Amino acid sequence: MKSGNHMKVMKFGGTSVGSPQRMKEVARLFQPAPGEQTFVVLSAMSGTTNSLVEIADYLYRKNTEGASNVINKLEQKYLDHVEELYATPAFREKMLQFLHEKFDYLRSFTEDLTNFGTAEEKMILAQGEIISTTMVANYLQEQGQHALLLSALDLVRTGENGEPDFNFIREATVKRLRENPDYDIYITQGFICRNARGEVDNLQRGGSDYTACLIGAALMTEEIQIWTDIDGMHNNDPRVVEHTEPVRQLHFEEAAELAYFGAKILHPTCIQPAKFAGVPVRLLNTMDPAAPGTLINNDLQRGTIKAVAAKDNITCIQIQSSRMLLAYGFLRKVFEIFEQCQTSIDMICTSEVGVSVTIDNRTRLTEIVNELKKYGTVEVDENMCIVCVVGDLASGNVGFETQACMALQDIPVRMISYGGSHYNISFLVKADDKKRTLQTLSDTLFKKR
Ligand code: ASP
Ligand code: MG
Numbered sequence: 001m002k003s004g005n006h007m008k009v010m011k012f013g014g015t016s017v018g019s020p021q022r023m024k025e026v027a028r029l030f031q032p033a034p035g036e037q038t039f040v041v042l043s044a045m046s047g048t049t050n051s052l053v054e055i056a057d058y059l060y061r062k063n064t065e066g067a068s069n070v071i072n073k074l075e076q077k078y079l080d081h082v083e084e085l086y087a088t089p090a091f092r093e094k095m096l097q098f099l100h101e102k103f104d105y106l107r108s109f110t111e112d113l114t115n116f117g118t119a120e121e122k123m124i125l126a127q128g129e130i131i132s133t134t135m136v137a138n139y140l141q142e143q144g145q146h147a148l149l150l151s152a153l154d155l156v157r158t159g160e161n162g163e164p165d166f167n168f169i170r171e172a173t174v175k176r177l178r179e180n181p182d183y184d185i186y187i188t189q190g191f192i193c194r195n196a197r198g199e200v201d202n203l204q205r206g207g208s209d210y211t212a213c214l215i216g217a218a219l220m221t222e223e224i225q226i227w228t229d230i231d232g233m234h235n236n237d238p239r240v241v242e243h244t245e246p247v248r249q250l251h252f253e254e255a256a257e258l259a260y261f262g263a264k265i266l267h268p269t270c271i272q273p274a275k276f277a278g279v280p281v282r283l284l285n286t287m288d289p290a291a292p293g294t295l296i297n298n299d300l301q302r303g304t305i306k307a308v309a310a311k312d313n314i315t316c317i318q319i320q321s322s323r324m325l326l327a328y329g330f331l332r333k334v335f336e337i338f339e340q341c342q343t344s345i346d347m348i349c350t351s352e353v354g355v356s357v358t359i360d361n362r363t364r365l366t367e368i369v370n371e372l373k374k375y376g377t378v379e380v381d382e383n384m385c386i387v388c389v390v391g392d393l394a395s396g397n398v399g400f401e402t403q404a405c406m407a408l409q410d411i412p413v414r415m416i417s418y419g420g421s422h423y424n425i426s427f428l429v430k431a432d433d434k435k436r437t438l439q440t441l442s443d444t445l446f447k448k449r
Pocket of ligand 2 (some may be wrong): 208
């Protein structure tokens, strides 16, 4: 094993390995520079995890026929890939057998549904990544590459609290590489892991980015590359706004704010381990591998606004009460209600006689509102949207709040939040006003700097 600074982690998402053709294309990118090594983390082929979720849903409902239909369709798709991906009869034979075994395993869940539960569901969900990595690793081996497949079930574990057990991950990964030092390319599954009880589990949907960042941080690699099929992060949502531009560099905190606020390119929690280990994360585009992408590291470009992002489907709840005036403990009572209802609050604004909060999970809205009514007059606004401006916005950098607010002079703004972090100002607007809010912020903040 070379030291971490001679290694890169490269993570490829579902569409990047979405067909045999795409697998062959991305496999070319794995090749390390002389004297270096690559650690590749792969998602399941696009659509597969959704199909596996569907299979589990049928099995929860005891509908074996529904489950079998999805399994058969998925199997056929994979069998068709074998011919396209492998050139030699030996590898074709080996992979057909592997796939038959995997799909027979999936079918075995349909045979006895008496104990079907979350543990079984997770074993089903894990198969997408197990299949994609085995296919790619065998393709590389057929091509004569010096590549080794490692099981993420041995490398990644969560602790009692359900969070990744970083010490375990570091020890296990370092140990496996020490035992197998001389490969050019290591491959493992994103997303899947074992939990504290040793059962197959996962890091939640979209969790492959998280795996890549955990492994990169564990090995202190030179860089963690997240390959998708867009050209890095943009300074606004290109689907909504005209004239967006790629952002070349972000501070870890700026990236975390953006990831949460709907810049879907990166799993929100995943960059924490990279940030703590100080390993830079680079977002790259498989469709344009030479493009510079977006680099996320600990550098802060002073006094620069980087991007605007929006989060949809926000509900705003306002509680007004004269009892709040000069009282203490009022906010605690309000927050306790949200805590009891396991609903997290995103934005908060308070005045002396009222408080407004936003939530994005409405499942327990009625219960929350009924409880809050004990303490004041409650008003609910649905179909709202949080628009956030991200950059170096510490209070010493005068003028940025004014610029952002001026841009919104014609838009009814429901809430403004500034000062919660050094990197963000958030505005709550009606969903109907989202497009023009984003556009006017882009036009004002990013006009030819
Ligand atoms: N395959 C998983 C999903 O679709 C994990 C990932 O792709 O990151 O959510
Ligand atoms: Mg993803």
